[in-house]
Amino acid sequence: MSRTIHIDPITRLEGHGKIDIFLNDAGDVDRAYFQVPELRGFEKFAEGRACEDMPQITSRICGVCPMAHHMAAAKALDDLYKVDPPAPAKKLRELIYNIFTVEDHALHFYFLGGPDFVVGPGAPKAERNILGVIGKVGLEVGKQVIAARKELRELINRMCGKVIHPVFGLPGGVSKPMKKEEQQLFIDAADRAVEFGKFSLKVFDDIVLANSQYVDWIVSDTYTHKTYYMGLVDENNKVNFYDGKLRVVKPDGSEYVKFNPGDYLDHVAEHVEPWSYIKFCYLKNVGWKGFEDGEQSGVYSVAPLARLNASTGMATPLAQEAYEKMFATLGGKPVHHTLANHWARLVELLYAAERMKELANDPEIADPNVRAIPKNKPAEGVGVVEAPRGTLFHHYKTDDRGVMTHANLIVATQNNAARIALSVDKAAKGLIKKGEVNDALLNMVEMAFRAYDPCHGCATHALPGQMPLVVRLHDSGMNVVSEVKRN
Amino acid sequence: MSDAAAFEPRIVAFFCNWCTYTAADLTGVSRMAYEPNVRVIRVMCSGRIDPEFILAALREGADGVLIGGCHPGDCHYIEGNYKMLRRYRLLLKYLRAMGVDERRVRLEWIAASEGDKVQRVVNELTWTIRELGPLALPVMPQPEGAGASEESALAEANA
Amino acid sequence: MSKPKAGFNWFASCGGCEEAVVDLHEAILDVVAAVDIVFWPCAMDFKKDDVRAMRDGEMDVCFINGAIRTSEEEEIAHLLRRKTKIVIAFGSCSHMGGIPGLGNLFTRDEILEHDFTQSFSVVNPEKTYPQEVTKVPEGEVELPRFLDYVRSLNQVIDVDYYLPGCPPPVALLRNAVQAVLSGELPPRGTVLAPDKALCQECPRLDSKPDDLAITEFKRPQEIIIDEEKCLLAQGLLCLGPATRSGCGAPCVNGNMPCTGCLGPTSRVKDYGLSTMTVFASLFESKDEKEIDELVDKIVDPVGSFNRYSLPSTFLHRKANV
Ligand code: SF4
Numbered sequence: 001m002s003r004t005i006h007i008d009p010i011t012r013l014e015g016h017g018k019i020d021i022f023l024n025d026a027g028d029v030d031r032a033y034f035q036v037p038e039l040r041g042f043e044k045f046a047e048g049r050a051c052e053d054m055p056q057i058t059s060r061i062c063g064v065c066p067m068a069h070h071m072a073a074a075k076a077l078d079d080l081y082k083v084d085p086p087a088p089a090k091k092l093r094e095l096i097y098n099i100f101t102v103e104d105h106a107l108h109f110y111f112l113g114g115p116d117f118v119v120g121p122g123a124p125k126a127e128r129n130i131l132g133v134i135g136k137v138g139l140e141v142g143k144q145v146i147a148a149r150k151e152l153r154e155l156i157n158r159m160c161g162k163v164i165h166p167v168f169g170l171p172g173g174v175s176k177p178m179k180k181e182e183q184q185l186f187i188d189a190a191d192r193a194v195e196f197g198k199f200s201l202k203v204f205d206d207i208v209l210a211n212s213q214y215v216d217w218i219v220s221d222t223y224t225h226k227t228y229y230m231g232l233v234d235e236n237n238k239v240n241f242y243d244g245k246l247r248v249v250k251p252d253g254s255e256y257v258k259f260n261p262g263d264y265l266d267h268v269a270e271h272v273e274p275w276s277y278i279k280f281c282y283l284k285n286v287g288w289k290g291f292e293d294g295e296q297s298g299v300y301s302v303a304p305l306a307r308l309n310a311s312t313g314m315a316t317p318l319a320q321e322a323y324e325k326m327f328a329t330l331g332g333k334p335v336h337h338t339l340a341n342h343w344a345r346l347v348e349l350l351y352a353a354e355r356m357k358e359l360a361n362d363p364e365i366a367d368p369n370v371r372a373i374p375k376n377k378p379a380e381g382v383g384v385v386e387a388p389r390g391t392l393f394h395h396y397k398t399d400d401r402g403v404m405t406h407a408n409l410i411v412a413t414q415n416n417a418a419r420i421a422l423s424v425d426k427a428a429k430g431l432i433k434k435g436e437v438n439d440a441l442l443n444m445v446e447m448a449f450r451a452y453d454p455c456h457g458c459a460t461h462a463l464p465g466q467m468p469l470v471v472r473l474h475d476s477g478m479n480v481v482s483e484v485k486r487n
Numbered sequence: 488m489s490d491a492a493a494f495e496p497r498i499v500a501f502f503c504n505w506c507t508y509t510a511a512d513l514t515g516v517s518r519m520a521y522e523p524n525v526r527v528i529r530v531m532c533s534g535r536i537d538p539e540f541i542l543a544a545l546r547e548g549a550d551g552v553l554i555g556g557c558h559p560g561d562c563h564y565i566e567g568n569y570k571m572l573r574r575y576r577l578l579l580k581y582l583r584a585m586g587v588d589e590r591r592v593r594l595e596w597i598a599a600s601e602g603d604k605v606q607r608v609v610n611e612l613t614w615t616i617r618e619l620g621p622l623a624l625p626v627m628p629q630p631e632g633a634g635a636s637e638e639s640a641l642a643e644a645n646a
Numbered sequence: 647m648s649k650p651k652a653g654f655n656w657f658a659s660c661g662g663c664e665e666a667v668v669d670l671h672e673a674i675l676d677v678v679a680a681v682d683i684v685f686w687p688c689a690m691d692f693k694k695d696d697v698r699a700m701r702d703g704e705m706d707v708c709f710i711n712g713a714i715r716t717s718e719e720e721e722i723a724h725l726l727r728r729k730t731k732i733v734i735a736f737g738s739c740s741h742m743g744g745i746p747g748l749g750n751l752f753t754r755d756e757i758l759e760h761d762f763t764q765s766f767s768v769v770n771p772e773k774t775y776p777q778e779v780t781k782v783p784e785g786e787v788e789l790p791r792f793l794d795y796v797r798s799l800n801q802v803i804d805v806d807y808y809l810p811g812c813p814p815p816v817a818l819l820r821n822a823v824q825a826v827l828s829g830e831l832p833p834r835g836t837v838l839a840p841d842k843a844l845c846q847e848c849p850r851l852d853s854k855p856d857d858l859a860i861t862e863f864k865r866p867q868e869i870i871i872d873e874e875k876c877l878l879a880q881g882l883l884c885l886g887p888a889t890r891s892g893c894g895a896p897c898v899n900g901n902m903p904c905t906g907c908l909g910p911t912s913r914v915k916d917y918g919l920s921t922m923t924v925f926a927s928l929f930e931s932k933d934e935k936e937i938d939e940l941v942d943k944i945v946d947p948v949g950s951f952n953r954y955s956l957p958s959t960f961l962h963r964k965a966n967v
């Protein structure tokens with residue numbers, strides 16, 4: 001009797017991500033399908049819009065990481081008009097972008113994915129949220145987290161009009177300069193952010209690393225995939241969120257290719273499956289070989305762990321230390337353990353804070369020269385940034401008045417979609433035996449994809465970072481024979 | 488073609504009281520026949536016509552709209568007809584973008600004495616729309632009571 | 647007295663409206679303490695049947711964000727309506743259709759074709775499209791169908807109040823929660839924001855000329871934008887004169903024009919049309935050619951005037967789709 005398990009992690013009322021698991025007659029897993037049943041058509045309805053509206057329109061793809069779309073769009077517009085923003089404008093953009101990254105990584109670690117670890121995968125579900133984190137680390141610390149986010153978000157508001165859906169980026173620069181008297185606010189906040197970054201890594205040390213069981217989780221085979229990794233790097237091959245070249249490493253960690261973002265079409269392609277609205281990215285020159293890992297398969301991964309794997313280190317001292325420690329502890333580069341994304345995220349948080357500090361102190365940061373007026377006719381442009389959840393591509397074509405004729409957007413989760421599907425399939429196969437499904441299993445399957453912080457999921461929408469899960473077993477007549485519910 | 492032949496356009500006309508409306512009267516008095524497809528709404532000045540009235544008419548089933556105002560310089564409220572002209576030019580661009588053939592909405596300056604122009608313009612517009620066919624705006628299911636706002640916009644125009 | 651029962655739900659949305667709730671920061675703890683949250687899909691396991699099991703009107707208030715794109719969303723909207731005393735449309739998507747509403751310029755098929763066959767990076771020689779039901783070797787996998795069009799919430803169910811904005815300003819949200827808690831609510835159908843134009847609360851109002859005459863439009867990339875002067879007076883298409891206030895003009899503070907996310911004031915039926923009327927009446931020229939040159943500078947009237955409101959216009963959708 002073959003059966004279907006249907007996991008709808010979001011609640012069936014919303015439906016932004018679901019998993020169907022098919023069991024064979026023995027009750028073992030045949031195949032798990034990770035689906036994205038959502039499509040909003042931004043690429044199509046970008047057509048006909050004025051190109052300068054793209055930073056504001058595309059930010060509405062995601063209200064959790066609007067800044068990533070906003071910046072990728074602004075960079076695509078620079079390229080579209082072939083205009084080079086003045087140095088202070090680039091620095092301001094990068095400063096704001098790093099502030100956003102600190103704040104967003106903190107959101108994920110403390111509110112969304114982190115509770116799995118901080119509170120513990122085996123803890124009662126009611127505690128696996130920010131309140132549970134506060135219980136574990138103390139109310140003072142909890143307040144510090146909320147205060148840190150508030151301060152950073154208010155700084156973004158100050159420069160960008162709105163933190164949710166900014167109005168900052170323009171072709172050739174930004175809408176307004178930082179005032180001299182504002183600079184100190186940013187410098188002070190950066191100092192606090194660096195402390196916050198160090199503190200967060202310590203939380204990880206004390207709670208996760210001190211517990212050998214957690215480490216076993218991280219390195220367990222169920223959460224391991226040997227794929228290619230992609231990330232943006234600077235001229236020294238160090239991680240950069242705002243600008244640089246894309247570097248791809250092979251599953252063995254050696255460089256596979258390094259390319260200019262504008263050449264992405266030579267390297268990245270998307271595959272369509274009839275059972276999901278999300279497209280699956282792969283490395284074009286390796287080819288689509290199905291849902292497989294290994295060097296022969298074009299499946300690659302993005303997001304914090306991938307960025308660390310794809311680089312040779314961090315450009316700031318404290319983050320570099322943390323980077324070395326992570327790889328030393330997990331057995332050297334590259335690390336293929338999906339759950340290590342949480343650790344990598346904190347290494348990045350510290351880097352973003354240190355970079356914020358460098359830029360806030362830069363004498364040029366409050367220079368009023370933040371705009372270059374485009375002189376060329378617009379035609380075609382590509383903009384790439386590292387969103388917290390991975391590489392984000394915006395590619396626009398316009399007529400010579402700057403009216404959009406074509407938009408191609410590849411969001412982080414698309415880059416990761418094939419690997420997420422692999423992770424879910426593997427977790428299901430590793431954890432479901434003889435038709436037995438229990439609550440712990442649901443957690444673990446959920447953790448497999450929550451580690452990526454998939455942008456379309458409830459993971460990014462949820463306040464307490466707790467997703468309801470329902471698994472239903474169907475017999476071949478599609479009757480529900482049992483149901484396991486997590487609440 | 489038989490379908491097209493059977494189609495009779497419904498046209499809403501907003502005529503300025505001081506010029507075009509009087510001209511339309513004159514057409515009647517002079518027994519100048521014109522196509523019977525037009526329903527005239529009298530307004531005090533073309534400047535009083537809000538684009539909301541025009542779109543409300545289309546939404547309510549009109550296949551075309553005709554606006555008649557005083558010739559430039561002749562408006563009783565000095566600049567009403569220029570106001571209408573500016574709105575009209577912007578509205579046409581919007582209509583094109585929204586997939587409505589701009590020939591369905593026509594603005595003409597018709598003085599009180601130009602009964603023949605009323606006849607010509609009404610006929611031309613009717614024939615054009617006959618050719619274009621019904622407007623047939625795509626429908627979206629609406630809950631009970633939706634559309635009330637559009638009626639009131641028309642009622643306002645009538646007042 | 648027992649605490650009021652509250653619910654939250656979202657449909658086709660970006661998540662920014664939820665983030666706006668999180669941006670209440672500490673104040674969110676007060677909200678959680680004052681109401682009994684009986685329904686929050688991301689926080690609790692929740693099934694349609696659970697809502698069905700509620701008495702009609704059992705929930706005192708439900709905040710709903712996001713536009714309606716699928717038939718499933720439509721069904722749930724009706725269900726929530728029956729079970730809730732006060733439905734509040736939360737955010738532009740729910741209030742007027744929002745940015746996803748721009749999808750009404752295209753058909754569903756055009757969107758699918760673009761995404762799955764025409765996009766630059768897609769490799770799909772077999773022209774595979776996502777299917778509502780796919781036979782896979784192991785069985786069948788289903789996807790929901792999305793409708794041909796996007797609708798605002800009040801195009802699907804009766805809505806009691808609206809909290810406008812993309813996302814709604816935190817101050818308005820705080821006021822709305824207080825109004826619900828105190829029971830001091832305005833008449834049904836009210837938009838819970840001040841009923842006057844944004845210019846009235848704009849810090850640059852003083853530099854807006856009383857007899858402003860527009861002779862030229864500028865696009866933001868064409869000029870260095872003065873940080874003090876009224877944006878409209880600088881030739882930018884600032885929608886402040888036609889948009890409801892209540893946000894404190896954050897976009898203007900970011901030195902960019904208002905794009906109208908709070909929508910119109912109460913007397914306006916079609917935000918885009920009334921905005922166009924406001925602007926057209928500021929044009930200086932009386933010459934058709936000159937007027938057309940000015941109009942020509944507005945390269946995307948729909949995206950400029952109806953960026954957040956297309957489904958709620960008289961036309962609702964592009965006509966020839
Ligand atoms: S109203 Fe704006 S912030 Fe809210 S869901 Fe819609 S797009 Fe996002």
Ligand code: SF4
Nearest residue numbers: 845848876877884886
């Ligand atoms: S037009 Fe814009 S900038 Fe000028 S006063 Fe109004 S809201 Fe402010």
Ligand code: SF4
Nearest residue numbers: 893897904905906907
């Ligand atoms: S200034 Fe305009 S676009 Fe910006 S938040 Fe206010 S109403 Fe919305």
Ligand code: FES
Nearest residue numbers: 503532557563567
């Ligand atoms: S009075 Fe006739 S158009 Fe103004």
